[in-house]
Amino acid sequence: MEDESLWEQAKAETPALTDPNSAVYRLMVRLSERLNRREQKIAKLERPLSIAVDEAYERYEQEVEASNLSESSKFTYISHAHQFVRWLQGDFEPGGTLR
16 A cells, blocks of 8 residues: 555656656566566465475474483574574564564
């Protein structure tokens, strides 16, 4: 919603954004197309990568649980790995508030 109003404001301030003959307009179209292609490539990679990370985390957790580490060490190893996985998924910010 906010992006849409920002776009409307930019169009009003810069008529070249809506003129298909302007270099600014053509550049915006090319950048938009390039961004869409990049997003499509990322989407294709995200799912398999996410599955691989989840599977690796599960194996890691099982190995830590099966180890001779103390319970507090196991907790530390697993919780830190879990935070890393959350960071990869965009659900954790180091130094931020836990959710």
